[in-house]
Amino acid sequence: MNEAQEITRILFQGFQTSSIYLFYAFGYSAIAVFLYGCYVQVRKYRRGKPDAAWGEFLARFGEMLKTMLTHRTIKRRDRAAGKAHAGIFFGFVLLFLGTATITLEYDILEPLFGFKFWYGDFYLWFSLVLDIAGTAVIAGVLYMMYRRKWLKLPKLDYKRPDREPTDPDYDRSAYRREDWAFLWGFIIILITGFLLEASRLIWLMNDPTVWDYRWWSPMGALIANALHGMGMGPEAAGHFRTGLWWFHGFIALTFVALIPFTKVKHIFTASASLMFRDPMVGRRLPMVPEEQEEIGVKTITDLTWKNLLNLDACTKCGRCHEACPANAVGAPLSPRDVILSLREFANNTLQKKELPDEAELDVHGKDIGQVFMETLWSCRTCLACVEICPVAVEHVPIIVQMRRKLVDEGNMEPILQKTLQSVHKNGNSMGESKRKRAKWTKDLPFAIKDARKEPVDVMWFVGDYASFDPRNQVVTKSFARLMRQAGVDFGLLYEAEMNAGNDIRRVGEEGLYEFLATSNISTLEQCDFKSIVTTDPHSFNTIRNEYPDFGGEFEINHYTTVIKQLLEQGKLKLKKQLDLTVTFHDSCHLGRYNKGYDAPRDIIKMLGCDLVEMARNRDNSFCCGAGGGRIWIPDPVGIQKPSENRIHEAGEIEDLDVFIVSCPKDLTMFEDARKTAGYEGKFEVKELIELITECVEFDDESVDEDADAA
Incomplete structure (x- = not known):
């Protein structure tokens, strides 16, 4: 054996053959329990219904790897936890690969082919990398312990808002015990691993191929020097190593065996969940x-x-x-x-x-x-x-x-049931006759085309609140004036338009949704147009993302995208700039659902406003509370409404003039919240269209004056 081959670590050094057999018996038993646990989990999943998530497997796998390697989803809005988890994750991966490497040589390549590689420079670099990896894992776990014990983050409190304190599953204390068992188990395995490394170095300190190269295992060497300085000699280290070796091995193998039955299984399930993620999740039910x-x-x-x-x-x-x-x-x-x-x-x-x-x-x-x-x-x-x-x-x-x-089964609020019946009967959620849907057009000094009777370039899908609600009708008429001023050839479906069905579907009334979707699609397909525009993000979402499943493939834009283009093209000219301090609320269906963050903000800047963002903005925006049919269900008395919570956030902005929205439901919810939250007279709630109309130069002065009056 040459000198390089002597620079290695001999597995089971100093152990009798019977002890080695006993270890392998424990090891194979742990693997057997692990495999049985995996079988139980797979059997559980197979008892669910089929899912079409297997498509584009390689692309999904690649995206999953990218997400895991970048840790982008874990770092968002909690960078400290993301960094700690990255240390645990990458350290664990390296430690696993290190164990697999030793197994590859010791149990496969050497006994079968007489091939060895775990010595010399490879072994030294191997030791260094694994020491760093183990240190990173310990640091990450210690931070997670600190985070749980001392930071006392509300999101880590498992007390349930849907249970009473007297209920047996109110605080879920078993989860806290599992979390701590996982963290302590993990850190004990790592610490005992380093202590084993240190005791081996002291035990073999008279062997130059061990002691002289100890700093290639820096953490083990530091501990070894400390223990030796406290009086531990080779003989005591040898006895200490033997007992600790069995303890470490037992804990590590128990950890492996319990993976499918504990929190640790998220190593596999989280990866699989990321791989099978639906890129249209929520947007398309x-x-x-x-x-x-x-x-x-x-x-x-x-x-x-x-x-x-x-x-x-x-x-x-x-x-x-x-x-x-x-x-x-x-x-x-x-x-x-x-x-x-x-x-x-x-x-x-x-x-x-x-x-x-x-x-x-x-x-x-x-x-x-x-x-x-x-x-x-x-x-x-x-x-x-x-x-x-x-x-x-x-x-x-x-x-x-x-x-x-x-x-x-009819298990819903009576008022919601009444709304659904109204939608089925009248095609809208406001309880109004279909004939009144386009009544607002009569207040305009010009006629809007009926797209059922003549071709148009742009079909305007108005939506319920924009059609029937008096406050939103002001905005709707302003948008009509803007479209006319820009020379856009547009038209309406008039009474043939029905509720788009977005919120009906999210309420859970799938049958009614399918009726609405297929009816609207049939009507639209009979018309001659190039694209659709809407001022309603809810309608925008379902027509864009869900109608294709029912055969309705249409190009559709939210009005902010269209208006921005018209301003940039000079088809709408601004006569003035607004010297206002404003904030902008991202509608869930325009923002989170469809990533429409930039166009509204670009328009606000064109208008000369000083935009001050609320703390929760863009993908972290806070819902107005209207979605999922909640606009039709009264909130319980005595609790704060989401819209009031949001208005209070806006109220913290110094010298705020206008709270801007770009959704009819947002306008309804936040105007009410401004009153109930006590902000009347402090700032206004306005639709972005209203500010645009105030700044745009109209050819017809009477239209301009009407717009200002509105």
Whole structure:
């Protein structure tokens, strides 16, 4: 043996053959338990319904790798936790690869082929890299411990807003114990590993091929020097190493065996959840398969295998809990708790060898593990939870699927049921006759084309609130004036337009949604136009993202995109600049749903306004509370409305003049909130269209004067 080959570490050095056999017995037993646990989890997923998430597998796998390697979803809005997790993740990966490398040589290549490589320079660099990796993991775990124990972040408090303190599953203390067991188990494995390394160095300190190269294991060497300085000699180190070796091995193998049964399985489930993420999640809700007899999710087996995988991917980080507007104002909803309830339910039922009776699989109700009806109806479907989740859990589609079952069984607020009946009867949610949909046009000094009777370049899909609500009609007429001034050839569907169905679908009334969507598509297909424009982000979302599933492929733009182009092209000219301090609220359906962040802000800058952003803006915007049909459901007395929460945030801006919105529902919600929150006379709530109209130069002075008066 040459000198380089002597620079290595001899596995099981100083152990009898019987001890080695015993270790392998423990090792294979741990692997057997691990594999059985994996089998149980896979069996659980297979008990869910099919899911079409397998398409474009290689592209999905590549995107998952990119997300994991960049840690982009974990670093967002919590960089410290992201950095700590990166240290744990990359350190763990290197340690795993190091263990796999040793196994490759010791158990495969050397006994079968007589091939060795784990010595000399390779071994030294190997030792250095793994020491650094282990140190990074310990640092990351220590920060996570500090974060949980001393920072006391509200999002890491598992007390549930949908339960009473007397309920047995109110505080979920078992999760806290699991978290701490995971952290302590992990750190004990790492610390004992370094102590083993240090005791081996002292035990073999008289061997130059060990002691002279000890600084290639810097952490082990530091500990070894400290222990030796405190009087530990080779003989004591040898005895200490033997006992510690068995303790370390037992803890490490137990850790491996328990992976499928504990939080540690997120190593696999989170990766898979990221890989099977739907890029259109929430924006496009799943259709009901033709062969499916029952609608919605009633039992745990009505969830798809991907839904069940999502439940296991959740790491309880609380980011969705923190972002949820319903939770922020005290409603009985936390997206995290919905996911955890369903996960507990799935584990208690689907992990059994035989499935329980269907009645025991019902996820709706008041028992432990079931989800309350009040919880599901509290959701605004704003996608804040989905957007921030670092492991791609798809909360909103699951909640909507469960709502579909509630709607199918008639379990909803009477006022919501009345609204749905009105939509079915009149085609709108305002309870108005279809003939009144375009009544607002009569106040204009010009006629708007009927796109059913003559070709137009642009079809204007107006929407319910913009058509019927008096305050929003002011904005609607202003937009009509802007389109005419710019010379746009546009028209309406008049009474043939029906509610686009976006919120109807998110309420869970899938049958009514399909009726509305197919009716509108049929009407639009009979018209001659090039593109659609709408001032309603809710209509914009469903026509853009969901109508294609029903055969309706149309080019559609939100008005902010169109107006920006008209201003840039000089088709709309500005006569003045506004010297106003303003803030802008990102509508969920324009912003988070469709990434329409820039056009409104570009227009605001063109108008000369001083735009001051609220702390929660763009993808972190705070919902007005109208989404998911909540605009039709009265909020409980005594709790703050999401719109009031948002208005208070705007009220913190010094010398604010105008709170700007770009959605009819936002205008309704925030004008009411400004009054109830006590900000009347302090600043105004205006639609962006109103500010544009104030600045644009109109050819017809009477139109200009009418606009100013409005």
